[in-house]
Amino acid sequence: MVALEYRDPELRGTDLAVIGAAGKTGTAVVAALEGQASVRRVVHTARRTDDRAVDLETGAGLSEALSGCRGVYFIAPNVHPDEPALLRRVLAAAVEEGVDHVVYHSVAWPYSPGMPHHLDKAGCEDMLHTFGGVRWTVLQPCAYAENFAAVLEGSVRTLEVPYDPDARFSFVALADVAAAAARVLGEGADVHHGATYELGGPELLSVRQLCRRARRSVMVSQVSVADWMERHGRGLTGDARARLAAMFDFYDRHGFVAGSAQLHALLGRPPARIGESAAVK
Numbered sequence: 001m002v003a004l005e006y007r008d009p010e011l012r013g014t015d016l017a018v019i020g021a022a023g024k025t026g027t028a029v030v031a032a033l034e035g036q037a038s039v040r041r042v043v044h045t046a047r048r049t050d051d052r053a054v055d056l057e058t059g060a061g062l063s064e065a066l067s068g069c070r071g072v073y074f075i076a077p078n079v080h081p082d083e084p085a086l087l088r089r090v091l092a093a094a095v096e097e098g099v100d101h102v103v104y105h106s107v108a109w110p111y112s113p114g115m116p117h118h119l120d121k122a123g124c125e126d127m128l129h130t131f132g133g134v135r136w137t138v139l140q141p142c143a144y145a146e147n148f149a150a151v152l153e154g155s156v157r158t159l160e161v162p163y164d165p166d167a168r169f170s171f172v173a174l175a176d177v178a179a180a181a182a183r184v185l186g187e188g189a190d191v192h193h194g195a196t197y198e199l200g201g202p203e204l205l206s207v208r209q210l211c212r213r214a215r216r217s218v219m220v221s222q223v224s225v226a227d228w229m230e231r232h233g234r235g236l237t238g239d240a241r242a243r244l245a246a247m248f249d250f251y252d253r254h255g256f257v258a259g260s261a262q263l264h265a266l267l268g269r270p271p272a273r274i275g276e277s278a279a280v281k
Contacts, residue, residue: 014037014038014068014070015037015038015039015040015068015069015070016033016037016038016039016040016069016070016071016072016073016185016186017039017040017042017052017065017066017069017071017072017073017099018030018033018039018040018041018042018072018073019042019054019056019065019072019073019074019075019090020042020043020073020074020075020076020077020105021041021042021043021051022041022043022044022045022047022051023075023077023078024146024174025075025105025174025177025178026041026043026073026075028174028175028177028178029073029075029178029181029182029185031178032175032178032179032181032182033182033185033186036182036186037185037186040052040065040069042054042065042066044056044077052064052065056076056077056086056089056090057086058089059089059092059093062089062090062092062093063093063096063097065093066093066094066097066099067097068097069097069099070099070100070101070188071099071100071101071102071103071185071188071189072090072094072099072101072102072103073103073105073181073185074087074090074102074103074104074105075105076105078240079117079239079240079243079244080117080120081237081239081240082120083117083120083121083123083124084120084123084124084127087104087124087127087128088127088131090102091127091128091131091133091134094133094134095131095132095133095134099134100134100135100188100189101134101135101136101137101185101188101189101192101193102128102134102135102136102137103136103137103138103139103181103184103185103192104124104125104128104136104137104138104139105139105141105181106121106122106124106125106138106139106140106196107121107140107141108140108141108142108170108198108199108200108256108257108258109140109256109258110122110125110140112250114246114249114250115243115246115247115250116242116243116246117243117247118247125138125196135189135193135194136189136193136194137184137189137192137193137194137195137196137197138195138196138197139177139180139181139184139197139199140196140197140198140199140258141172141177141199141200141258142169142170142171142172142198142199142200142201142256142257142258143169143170143171143172143256144171144172144173144174144177145171145172145173145174145201145210145272145274146173146174148171148207148210148211151210151211151214151218152210152213152214152215152274152275153214153215154214154215154216154218156218157216157217157218157219158218158219158220158221159207159211159218159219159220159221160220160221160222160223160227160228160231161207161220161221161222161223161228162222162223162224162225162227162228162229162248162252163222163248163249163251163252164222164251164252164255165206165207165208165211165220165221165222166206166207166208167206167207167251167252167254167255167256168204168205168206168255168256168257169201169204169205169206169207169251169255169256169257170200170201170202170203170204170205170256170257170258170259170260171201171205171210171274172199172200172201172258172260172263172271173201173271173272173274175272176199176201176263176267176271176272177199177263179266179267180197180199180263180266180267183266183267184197184266197262197263197266198258198259198262198263199258199260199262199263199266200257200258200259200260200263200271201258201260201271201272201273201274202260202264202270202271202272202273203273203274204257205274206255207220208220210274213274213275225245225248225249228248229241229244229245
C-alpha cells in the first residue's frame with residue numbers, strides 16, 4: 001500500500017483533469033465545469049489541439065497529464081475488459097503527482113455478479129478504499145435518458161430492445177450527473193472524501209413508458225440478444241458482446257433502479273424528469 005501523505009495545500013495544483021473527456025459523459029462533465037475551474041481534457045487519442053493524449057493500457061502520459069492538478073475525474077471506456085487495471089494506473093499517477101482528489105465514475109448496483117462489467121466497477125471501488133495516498137469520491141449513476149435521445153426527439157418511429165420493454169429503470173439525465181460531478185470536483189476532497197453517491201432519476205419508467213413521452217408515436221418491441229448483437233454489435237469484441245449480453249439478461253429479469261435522494265441533494269433541486277430537461281435532446 002502507498003503511504004498516505006498529502007502535499008501542503010499551498011503546493012497543490014489548481015487544475016482539474018477529466019480522463020475520458022472525449023466520450024459523452026466526459027464531454028458533459030467538462031461542460032458543467034466551464035467557468036468554475038481550469039479543466040484538462042485527457043483522452044486516449046487526441047482529437048483537439050488542447051487534448052492531452054494518454055495510453056490507459058500502459059499508463060504512458062498519465063503523470064504528465066495530471067501534473068499540477070488538484071482533482072481528477074475518471075471514467076473508463078464502456079465495458080472495458082479490465083477496468084481495475086486502468087484505475088490502478090490512474091491512481092498510481094495521481095499519487096506520484098500529488099493529486100489530492102480522485103472522483104471515480106462507477107455505476108448503480110456495482111455489486112451485481114450477473115453483470116461482469118458492474119462487478120469490475122465494484123472491484124475499482126474497493127481499490128479506492130485501500131490504495132492509499134489520494135482521497136476519493138464515487139459516483140454511481142443509473143442508466144442515462146440520453147441512451148434514448150432519438151426516441152425522445154421523435155426522430156425514430158420504432159425501437160427494438162434486447163430485454164423486457166416493461167422492466168423498470170430510474171433513467172437519469174446526463175446533464176444532472178455532470179452537474180453533480182462538477183459540484184463534487186469543485187468542492188473537493190475536504191467536503192466529499194469517502195462519499196459514495198447513488199445517482200438515479202426521480203421516477204421509475206419502463207422503456208415502453210419512456211416511448212410514450214416521445215414527440216412522435218414510437219413502437220417498441222423486444223428482440224433476442226442474438227438479433228440485437230447482429231444488428232448493433234458487429235463492431236464489438238467478443239468480451240464486450242458477452243458483457244452486454246449478461247447486462248441485457250439482468251435487465252430482462254430485474255430492471256435497473258436507483259435512488260434519487262443523493263442526486264437531489266447534490267443538485268440542490270429535484271433531478272430532471274424524462275422529457276422535462278433540456279439535457280434530454
